[in-house]
Amino acid sequence: MASxxxxxxxxxxADAPDYHRLVEAAIARLDPDAKAxxxxxxxxxxxxxxxxxxxxxxxxxxxxxxxRGSGWSPxxxxxxxPSPTALAxxxxxxxxRTVGRVLAQEAHRKGVHVLLAPTINLHRSPLSGRHxxxxxxxxxxxxxxxxxxxxxxxxxxxxxxxxxxxxxxAETERFTVDNHVGEQTLRELYLAPFEEIIATARxxxxxxxxxxxxxxxxxxxxxxxxxxxxEEWGFDGVVVSDWLxxxxxxxxxxxxxxxxxPGPHTVYGPALAAAVRNGTADETAMDEAxxxxxxxxxxxxxxxxxxxxxxxxxxPSPLDGAAVARDTAARSFVLLRNEGGILPxxxxxxxxxxxxxxxxxxxxxxxxxxxxxxxxxFPGHVVSPLDGLRAALPAGTPLxxxxxxxxxEGLNSAADGFTLRAVLHGADGKVLADTxxxxxxxxxxxxxxxxxxxxDALDSVELLGTFTPRTDGPHTFGTRGLGxxxxxxxxxxxxDGLHRPADADPLEAVTGRPVPRGTVDMRAGHPVEVSLLxxxxxxxxxxxxxxxFGLAHREAPGExxxxxxxxxxxxxxxxxAIVVVAxxxxxxxxxxxxxSLRLPGRQDELVARVAAANPRTLVVVNAGAPVxxxxxxxxxxxxxxxxxxxxxxxALADVLLGRAEPGGRLPTTWPARLNDAPVRQVTPQGGVxxxxxxxxxxxxxxxxxxxxxAYAFGYGQGYxxxxxxxLVLADDRTLRVRVRNTGSRPGREVVQVYVSAPxxxxxxxxxxxxxxxxxxxxxxxxxxxxxxxxxxxxxxxTATRNWTTRPGRYVIQVARHAMxxxxxxxxxxxx
Numbered sequence: 001m002a003s004x005x006x007x008x009x010x011x012x013x014a015d016a017p018d019y020h021r022l023v024e025a026a027i028a029r030l031d032p033d034a035k036a037x038x039x040x041x042x043x044x045x046x047x048x049x050x051x052x053x054x055x056x057x058x059x060x061x062x063x064x065x066x067x068r069g070s071g072w073s074p075x076x077x078x079x080x081x082p083s084p085t086a087l088a089x090x091x092x093x094x095x096x097r098t099v100g101r102v103l104a105q106e107a108h109r110k111g112v113h114v115l116l117a118p119t120i121n122l123h124r125s126p127l128s129g130r131h132x133x134x135x136x137x138x139x140x141x142x143x144x145x146x147x148x149x150x151x152x153x154x155x156x157x158x159x160x161x162x163x164x165x166x167x168x169x170a171e172t173e174r175f176t177v178d179n180h181v182g183e184q185t186l187r188e189l190y191l192a193p194f195e196e197i198i199a200t201a202r203x204x205x206x207x208x209x210x211x212x213x214x215x216x217x218x219x220x221x222x223x224x225x226x227x228x229x230x231e232e233w234g235f236d237g238v239v240v241s242d243w244l245x246x247x248x249x250x251x252x253x254x255x256x257x258x259x260x261x262p263g264p265h266t267v268y269g270p271a272l273a274a275a276v277r278n279g280t281a282d283e284t285a286m287d288e289a290x291x292x293x294x295x296x297x298x299x300x301x302x303x304x305x306x307x308x309x310x311x312x313x314x315x316p317s318p319l320d321g322a323a324v325a326r327d328t329a330a331r332s333f334v335l336l337r338n339e340g341g342i343l344p345x346x347x348x349x350x351x352x353x354x355x356x357x358x359x360x361x362x363x364x365x366x367x368x369x370x371x372x373x374x375x376x377x378f379p380g381h382v383v384s385p386l387d388g389l390r391a392a393l394p395a396g397t398p399l400x401x402x403x404x405x406x407x408x409e410g411l412n413s414a415a416d417g418f419t420l421r422a423v424l425h426g427a428d429g430k431v432l433a434d435t436x437x438x439x440x441x442x443x444x445x446x447x448x449x450x451x452x453x454x455x456d457a458l459d460s461v462e463l464l465g466t467f468t469p470r471t472d473g474p475h476t477f478g479t480r481g482l483g484x485x486x487x488x489x490x491x492x493x494x495x496d497g498l499h500r501p502a503d504a505d506p507l508e509a510v511t512g513r514p515v516p517r518g519t520v521d522m523r524a525g526h527p528v529e530v531s532l533l534x535x536x537x538x539x540x541x542x543x544x545x546x547x548x549f550g551l552a553h554r555e556a557p558g559e560x561x562x563x564x565x566x567x568x569x570x571x572x573x574x575x576x577a578i579v580v581v582a583x584x585x586x587x588x589x590x591x592x593x594x595x596s597l598r599l600p601g602r603q604d605e606l607v608a609r610v611a612a613a614n615p616r617t618l619v620v621v622n623a624g625a626p627v628x629x630x631x632x633x634x635x636x637x638x639x640x641x642x643x644x645x646x647x648x649x650x651a652l653a654d655v656l657l658g659r660a661e662p663g664g665r666l667p668t669t670w671p672a673r674l675n676d677a678p679v680r681q682v683t684p685q686g687g688v689x690x691x692x693x694x695x696x697x698x699x700x701x702x703x704x705x706x707x708x709x710a711y712a713f714g715y716g717q718g719y720x721x722x723x724x725x726x727l728v729l730a731d732d733r734t735l736r737v738r739v740r741n742t743g744s745r746p747g748r749e750v751v752q753v754y755v756s757a758p759x760x761x762x763x764x765x766x767x768x769x770x771x772x773x774x775x776x777x778x779x780x781x782x783x784x785x786x787x788x789x790x791x792x793x794x795x796x797x798t799a800t801r802n803w804t805t806r807p808g809r810y811v812i813q814v815a816r817h818a819m820x821x822x823x824x825x826x827x828x829x830x831x
Contacts, residue, residue, distance in 0.1 A: 041263030054304020063117030066377035077380035086332035086642035088135035089664035093148035100152020132624025136667035137698030143196035163207035187796035225256030329651035344658025356398025358574035363582035373590020388649030404567035411552035414440030420465035440551035473556030481549030490528035494518030514552035582622035665716035676707035714817035720747035758808025807831035
């Protein structure tokens, strides 16, 4: 059976015929002050209600792996799904649609109308710190997965937001960088997924990015936000700024920005009303922005008289969120290596049930389930790899866990061994609240302080408690965040001063790395008191107000030798060793880019030593983006699990034990070493980042690159084998591909189609033109029909400033991945 690559038409959320009339009637009743107020957030997450026209308040929330809601606290947990890179690895738009539906359920539960997702920027460089939050290096795969996600949300009555428009592909100097991108490159790569999703899924919002493109900041980029987005593509939704991105009142409204967030203090509101009244801003531009916002409100059923575009009685049936999270994770896992068919494991094997399994790695017990930054949500429950395997293995199967190596050379949020609470004080010393903490990181919004404490009355917050070390030796402690801190451990003051770097990212308090402050010699098992006093706890930047800081810690370094020796001994004694390696939030997060693809800490050494001790060593790579794996040819199996969400451990057990197949294929190319990557530059020079590689990113660049990748775009193994048997190209440019399951298990194959340009024409040797997934039983043949879009044969002509179909002889290739064609056909397009 074959499943198509399309996400399904967006006709399940059609506009009602009276929307236009209701919107125009509402605009006619508003004065400039009310209009300007509507275009400015009333707080961090919402737009104001206007009772005079029957308009309710509209609430937004960050995504994309969960719905955080208006708070940012473990007290308000969220279903946590796998990372966007994981979802794209499924190569399954229908699954993305299901994910959209379950997130819409979460949004309704939390009173959220707009989800600020999906992120459809491209994987230009593996060094991008926010790589995990975008789908792919390829615009077509990005568009198809994104369209499924948008459709699932909006057919369920929640608005989707395409972000970040456009060329927001790195984090360094993100507020000020000017990305210089050639017109053809911009059209064929970075604008392409936005264009296709708008055409096929009709998203109701789009977020304008922080960065500039070719000289103009995106919130003021009239040529792109009006010329391309509105006039050329026909986008009729709302353009909302990224938080704090809007800089100038007149240039923003004339450049096509509808809503400036967050409120209440933005470049719109009273400033916009005044500009309209004194003639420096055009009221018709303001009216057009109001029209877009009111249309969105009508679609959501927030404008009096307007029924929602997706009424409750037409929405999809409820879904089991945990089941969707588990299934999505398993279907995203990419099996990169499986020597001798070591996977799946057979728990009934006498040697496994006798000698057991050694599960090794910090992340095996403390799962890394999502990336850092604004994508962070708090799950209600997390299934770690250790939890998942314990629950899935037959009773009595020996399963041991050893930490092995620390995940980082730096500091991480205080967690293991810490018992912590936070005490909030007013200026008079009165205790405003006293609340327990799950770890050493505090993130509270002004409106959601513990115990209902008054943000304006807050004078200090003390994070305090005890730490019981597991190891002897010097333990390092540090702080995270901006402000005045006093850090005391076991009676010794390690830091008492102000931390506020002049060149800090404006959101450093939220996204910044921990700073070491000192070491304390400790004895294992002997608890000590710790205290981190924040004397300036209130963080304020523009309209962002909250409390965000933290206590960080690193184990005594000498202890790691013993931990690695314990892991090696456990591996040597076991039938099978499973090592879980991972990145950390100081490696993959919003707010900074990576400088290396190396796994943090001594994890590479750990894998090498375990593999030398046990030839049946499997490595699980728990990372949202490419990492170097110098040991990959020395282990029996490598399984990539991305950031797998709250059910990742259960999904891992399903896949390792053969209850589910690792269904993923790489959505981006993995280099063997960073120096092999075709594009590595993410740091601006003089404020400018030049996309000098033009369209040569990802597999398009690797086709002619001097080095071979470790694993190609589209690569992935399963638990069965496939033969691509036959290809027929119909006159209507539809391919019919027959494939056969030649293995001994049912399985899934992703049939990929690439188009090679005619000789002599500039462009990549081949580019993805379509794909479909098929499932079959052993020995069964199945067919997949894949339509080739016209765009596969076109380039953006900078002379005519239009798409041009190039005549010539094209080679159509069916492939297992971008560098492994299996079948081909020719298509001649006459001149």
